[in-house]
Amino acid sequence: MAETKQGPFDVVVIGSGPGGYVAAIRAGQLGLRAAIVEKDDKLGGTCLWRGCIPTKVLLHNAYLYEQILDSKKLGIEVEGVKLNFPQLMKSKDDILRRQGNGVAYLMKKNKVQVFTGYGKIRKPGLVEVAGADKAVTLLETRAVIIATGSEAKAFPGMEPDGKGIITNIEALTLDAVPKSMVIIGGGAVGIEFASIYRSFGSEVAVVEMLPQILPLEDEEVSKELEKILKKRGIKIHTGSKTEAIKAAKGGYEVKLGGASSETLTAEKVLVAVGRKPNVENLGLENTKVKVEKGFIQVGVDMQTAEPGIFAIGDVVPTPLLAHVASAEGILAADRIKGLETHPINYNRIPNVTYCDPQVASVGLTEKKAREKGHDLKIGKFPFAPVGKARIEHEEDGFVKIIADSKYGEILGVHILHAKAGEMIPEAVAILNGEMTAEALSHTIHPHPTLSEAIMEAAHAIYGQPIHM
Numbered sequence: 001m002a003e004t005k006q007g008p009f010d011v012v013v014i015g016s017g018p019g020g021y022v023a024a025i026r027a028g029q030l031g032l033r034a035a036i037v038e039k040d041d042k043l044g045g046t047c048l049w050r051g052c053i054p055t056k057v058l059l060h061n062a063y064l065y066e067q068i069l070d071s072k073k074l075g076i077e078v079e080g081v082k083l084n085f086p087q088l089m090k091s092k093d094d095i096l097r098r099q100g101n102g103v104a105y106l107m108k109k110n111k112v113q114v115f116t117g118y119g120k121i122r123k124p125g126l127v128e129v130a131g132a133d134k135a136v137t138l139l140e141t142r143a144v145i146i147a148t149g150s151e152a153k154a155f156p157g158m159e160p161d162g163k164g165i166i167t168n169i170e171a172l173t174l175d176a177v178p179k180s181m182v183i184i185g186g187g188a189v190g191i192e193f194a195s196i197y198r199s200f201g202s203e204v205a206v207v208e209m210l211p212q213i214l215p216l217e218d219e220e221v222s223k224e225l226e227k228i229l230k231k232r233g234i235k236i237h238t239g240s241k242t243e244a245i246k247a248a249k250g251g252y253e254v255k256l257g258g259a260s261s262e263t264l265t266a267e268k269v270l271v272a273v274g275r276k277p278n279v280e281n282l283g284l285e286n287t288k289v290k291v292e293k294g295f296i297q298v299g300v301d302m303q304t305a306e307p308g309i310f311a312i313g314d315v316v317p318t319p320l321l322a323h324v325a326s327a328e329g330i331l332a333a334d335r336i337k338g339l340e341t342h343p344i345n346y347n348r349i350p351n352v353t354y355c356d357p358q359v360a361s362v363g364l365t366e367k368k369a370r371e372k373g374h375d376l377k378i379g380k381f382p383f384a385p386v387g388k389a390r391i392e393h394e395e396d397g398f399v400k401i402i403a404d405s406k407y408g409e410i411l412g413v414h415i416l417h418a419k420a421g422e423m424i425p426e427a428v429a430i431l432n433g434e435m436t437a438e439a440l441s442h443t444i445h446p447h448p449t450l451s452e453a454i455m456e457a458a459h460a461i462y463g464q465p466i467h468m
């Protein structure tokens with residue numbers, strides 16, 4: 001097969017998720033000759049097509065559906081409320097298509113050349129792209145950014161079959177609401193799907209090996225979320241291992257071990273046990289790039305052990321989040337341009353799980369702060385007395401602020417509330433500005449807003465919350 005050459009480029013990005021496409025845009029903005037290689041027929045990656053965006057569309061629609069079902073108490077009576085699941089999925093697809101078109105437009109706007117095909121490093125400075133027709137295009141380049149992302153992990157005995165044992169991909173494209181679903185994995189992905197399908201009427205059970213769901217979140221927040229999800233009718237088995245999955249009449253049997261020895265039955269089994277970075281078949285053996293425990297190793301400037309080859313996003317051992325991938329993409333492009341860059345502070349990355357209610361956090365959990373030897377002052381304030389929470393009938397949850405007792409420096413902020421995700425950026429700014437709890441307590445928050453609970457939690461650190 002004939003090979004054609006293109007370039008030279010300043011940078012070739014492999015993978016067009018929120019890491020890759022953002023890196024390409026920044027490279028274009030900086031005047032670098034940039035190309036992006038994507039094996040799928042559309043740009044946007046896991047986040048746009050199989051992750052962040054589609055799950056949030058379903059979560060939003062699930063939230064609205066529940067609000068409408070519950071609206072009678074507000075004096076709004078809606079008759080004949082009905083879930084049209086195919087139409088709901090179609091509305092999701094429309095949003096994805098428009099987002100995808102947006103990414104394609106941004107490539108054009110920033111003069112980034114798009115190559116559709118499988119990208120592989122033939123040697124440093126040379127990327128080969130194999131198209132669907134097997135034609136190979138060679139891209140000569142000064143730098144490469146690997147942004148190939150990740151895919152769902154599978155354990156032996158629970159390999160997805162795409163029909164009954166599924167991953168996020170199939171869970172986002174079902175043609176009907178399953179009667180029942182067992183979700184293996186109580187991390188952010190598992191809990192978001194539990195929330196979605198419970199709202200749509202499925203019987204849902206979550207199995208988590210560790211003692212708490214959302215294992216990375218503050219223990220108190222996870223425990224309270226667990227209580228609320230149980231009230232919503234979701235069964236939760238923490239400290240429980242999935243021993244075996246076998247086909248049964250109408251679905252599957254899932255045998256548990258550990259804290260629970262139940263055998264669960266369900267029409268669908270969703271496996272959400274983590275992600276596996278896409279580092280295979282990228283030609284890394286032709287470079288000095290190092291892979292450890294499945295992740296590409298990089299320095300603070302996102303450069304690998306091979307000068308000129310960078311890696312960002314889910315393929316590197318930093319939090320597997322879209323906004324982290326994007327920040328790393330900007331950093332790598334700036335570095336390739338030769339700009340002065342600042343390392344990312346991974347202790348100040350916001351985390352949001354968009355279940356109902358949402359969990360959002362930044363900084364240290366109480367347990368982590370104590371392990372680090374901090375003497376703590378903790379302020380907590382519930383949403384129930386907050387006027388805006390009452391107005392919106394969203395009274396579940398609380399804000400928890402963790403501060404060092406010496407100067408009151410805020411080390412972590414944890415929020416459980418239906419709209420927690422919209423409140424956490426304030427906390428990121430608080431941590432970035434190394435603000436004290438006292439300064440926060442004197443920061444005037446508008447009334448009535450949900451954010452008043454953040455100010456109240458700061459007052460609570462000094463034992464003086466106003467509305468409690």
Ligand SMILES: Cc1cc2nc3c(=O)[nH]c(=O)nc-3n(C[C@H](O)[C@H](O)[C@H](O)COP(=O)(O)OP(=O)(O)OC[C@H]3O[C@@H](n4cnc5c(N)ncnc54)[C@H](O)[C@@H]3O)c2cc1C
Pocket residue numbers: 014015016017018019020037038039040044045046047048050051052053055117118119120147148149150168189278281282312313314315320321322323324325354
């Ligand atoms: C269900 C789910 C929900 C999520 N929700 C959120 C959320 O709400 N917020 C959040 O921050 N994060 C969320 N995430 C995580 C987020 O999706 C990832 O962290 C993010 O997509 C990583 O971006 P990336 O650019 O590294 O890789 P990806 O988005 O995975 O993109 C990688 C791209 O590279 C392409 N590719 C791979 N190999 C090659 C190759 N050899 N040649 C050419 N192209 C290649 C792939 O086709 C893909 O398009 C979610 C994940 C899942 C699964």
